[in-house]
Amino acid sequence: MIGIVLRGFGTALFFGIVLGVLIPGYVPKPAFIPGFALPPDFWPRVIAIAGLIFGLIAAGLGLAGQGTPVLPAEVAEDDTPKRVLLFRFGALVTAFIAFVLLTDVIGFLGAAILLTGAAIVLTGERRLLAWGAGLALILPVGLYAFFTEALGTQFPPGLLFN
């Protein structure tokens, strides 16, 4: 029940932040708006208010003991320790961030090779690791060649190869 209530209040909080902070700060209002033209913040406000209301309703239903469970059944029944799950998730997020940052250093191709290899290792694949290594090396090179030669795409070369 706590999860359901928190999900509801979390939703309401998110849309409340959008309504109270993001829209005033990041949706510019023109100095003059003709009476019949809707301002640019009208539609985002409508959505944020609707989302806020839905979030509060969800929280209310949670407090009343109703509402759907937060975690899907397949996740709730998984008996892997939570810290292991968090570690894997953290490793993947780190890999994504590293890919974006490394693109500027070693280029898109190099970063893509590393990310693919990391993703294969993170899936827990051990039996076909040789195949995985081959795919992580050869496939990005093949895709790079196709996109640059056939489609003329210019991928970031990175500082090292610039």
Added chain:
Amino acid sequence: MLNELMTALQAVATVQNFLIIAAGIWGGVIIGAIPGMTGTMAVTLALPFTFYMDPVPSILLLVALYKGSTYGGSVSAILIKTPGTASAACTALDGYPLAQQGKAGKALNMALYSSVVGDFVSNISLIFLAAPLALLALKVGPPEYFMLMVFALTTVAGVSGNSLLMGFVSACLGLLLATAGEDMYGSFRFAFTDDMQAGLSVAPVLIGLFALPELIKLIVFRNPPKARMMEIGDDRVSGREFRGVAKSLFRGSFIGVVLGAIPGIGPSAAAFFSYGSAQRASPRAANFGKGEIEGVAASESANNGACGATMIPLLALGVPGDVITGVMLGAFMIQGLTPGPLLFETNIHEVYMLFIGMLLSSVLLLFAGKFTMRIFTTIARIPPTLLSPVVLLLCLFGIYAIGNSMFDVVVLLALGLVGFGMFLLDIPTAPFLIAFILGPMIEENLRRALATSRGDPTVLMSSPITWIFAALILFVIALTARREIGKANQRKADAQ
């Protein structure tokens, strides 16, 4: 007319034209099936090759690529939950669960048959109904667009899974994300960085929300219960199954034709519309989203049904129906043909050749789909621990290639994490995507309608078309409320 059609048939029925159309269909299917590559990309890339071709074969090549890629998007949607095109997102809702149940072949076959039927109906409608549909398109203004889009948004109710409320929350998130970028009056909303001034593209949002969470689930949970190699399984669609979905199939085809004929709507909205309609009318409504073959039929018949119909405003009015037909408009101009009413007077022979060629492409789509199906299902047999990272790699290259922008890649990865978060919180992602695609059209047409009426909100109910859609919206709301009350009563009865 029949004489002209026979003359055109003789002109089109050459080996060269046959090979060109076949190449277009095959190329389109393969490109559409590759995550990150789109039909727009295929048509745009093929455009320079058409400079050296005769007018009709060049247009037929582009049309074949369009149709092939629309069907091809369903292949990756079904096998790896990575819609190749936005219009295949609805197909993934039921196609992927079917594949997980070992019925990938059945889902692919149904997608193919539905695509072919939808395509054929679309071509026939183009030939015989181009004029009245073009006139209908002229009657659709901002108020009608607005009501139509709001009605299409009610599909959210059908794809919200267990919780309608969470579906609404998801839709609000999608609508909100769609407001980022430049609005119709030039204001930059939520432009936290310079890249965000152009807003978020559909492709990274679509693939990030649908495909990446599967990889993330595989990495975090290592062996989620449903992660097993896809088997073709029983790949036939029985006669009984086909008859069972026939109504949705033909309804979807005509929905695709009508919506495709209206400029700016496109196959994606037609697919959502058809999916929602099929679910409301189906005796197996509760099974939608869990592997209901009727959902695949409804979605695919509509998105391919819209393909030929998008040519109606292009040929009859000179107004492209969507981005791809916009590229085709360029191809027409390059070839010295000017789409519009005069085209039917000055180049009627070429127009009929185009019609015949499009009918031929429907037949070739069936063969191309059947042949490539075996190849694609072989790929799907690759262990998920290798296939999912490869899909990520394809998505990275494909998404970058669309806009030459690392920002799109960042959006892809970020939306993947958001999609995973939504999975953990049991918030469905389909309403998010539907709202993200329809939201800009809803807002733009609402603002246009109110601007032209000088702020008078009654303009939204000013024509018979708006009344019809308003009535349909109320009907869907009442139906949904009745269903939810029934579910709540059932839960109470089970608890007791």
